Amino acid sequence: MDEESFKVKWDAATRAEILAEGMSRRGLEAAVRSGELVRARRDHYVAAATPRAVLQAVRIGGRLTCLSLLQLLGVFVFACDTLHVHIPRGASRLRSPRNRAKPLRRGSKRGARLHWSPLARDEGGTSACVGVIDALIHSVLCQQARHAVATLDSALNKGMITALDLAEIFHALPAKFAVLQTLVDARAQSGPETLVRLMLRGLGCHVDLQVAFEQVGFVDMVVDRWLVIECDSKAFHSTWEAQLEDYRRDGILASYGYCVFRIAAEDILYRPEQVLASLRGLVATRRTLR
Known part of the structure; x- marks a missing residue:
């Protein structure tokens, strides 16, 4: 072998x-x-x-899936603190993910989230993981709607699935999830961007993604043709040099007549209520001044 x-x-x-x-x-x-x-x-x-997660899925008696697999592949997931494993129908003698000599304890927080439904694409073979399509189907069922959209955006943006694959995913899901398909956008460069975009849509704003400006390059999004929003992560904006570049870009955008609002990715993920309040305040003020 x-x-x-x-x-x-x-x-x-x-x-x-x-x-x-x-x-x-x-x-x-x-x-x-x-x-x-x-x-x-x-x-x-x-x-x-x-990878350890794959090993543990096999040890249980199934294949890695859902948020556990997508996280391993670099697709955005909001949080994954449980091992997600697909189990074939009729499987028995499931074992603990940490000790193959012990049976799996159902309902234990140290166990796993088991997915029993038939796969949309049962590719079989020797793979210890389900396919990306099935992992995404499971991820929609296991997350809040806005986080599921961010995961699908990420998979599309990374080229892991196509528009046809997306249609297959929603065909396999219960009909109540169909509305989410209209919210998916492959242009989103990160999960936080998707979450902010969904907040703005909820406020009735028009949002353009990845808009190019002369002397600036691309910005994350432009709202109602006057507000530029940048979703900043520590990885790309932590040094003084990077911050200075941001200030200069913002100055150029101001000369074009745009206001700039920068939001930390950490706040988008873990303080969404405050971010939404800030966006609502900005949008309401602009509309009042018109």
């Missing part, structure tokens, strides 16, 4: 599959002793480089 396939695809293989590929029983035991392979559960193995 090609070990590289484990590293790249996060595969899992049974003992029978490994032996069928030509590895001897003694060779398999040696690979486990050396740490090249890990016995996730009885007769199921993964490569040593497999």
Whole structure:
């Protein structure tokens, strides 16, 4: 068996599959002793480089899915403090994610969120993860609506899914989620941007995303053709040099007649009520002055 396939695809293989590929029983035991392979559960193995969340999903008896998988792939999720695992119908002898010798305790916070519904794309094979389409379907069911839209925006923006895939996702979801499809926008560069855009839509504003200005470049969004909003994260705006560049960009935008409002990504995520209040105040003041 090609070990590289484990590293790249996060595969899992049974003992029978490994032996069928030509590895001897003694060779398999040696690979486990050396740490090249890990016995996730009885007769199921993964490569040593497999991410911990994937290993734990296999140990339980399923495949990684939903927020756990998307987070691992770099797709925006608001929070993921529980392991999400898809379990095939009829599965039994589910084990603890931390100890393959112990049964899984249902309802335990140290357990996992189990997804039992049939997959939209059951690709089978040896993958230890569901496909991105099914992970996104599960993510809509497991998050608040606005966070689900941000996750879908992120997957589209990163090129992980297409517009046709998006239609398939909503076709597989209950009809009550259909309204969310109209809110998805692949231009959003980050989860916080999506969340602010949804706040502004709720206030009845017109929002343009990723608008280019001469001498400035692209800004995150322009609201009602007068307000520029930038969603700043610590990763790109923490140094004085970066802040100075921001001030200069804001000055140029002011010379074009635009006001600029910068919002910290941390506040968008964890103080949304205050952010919404600020946006409401700005919008109301502008409308009053007209």
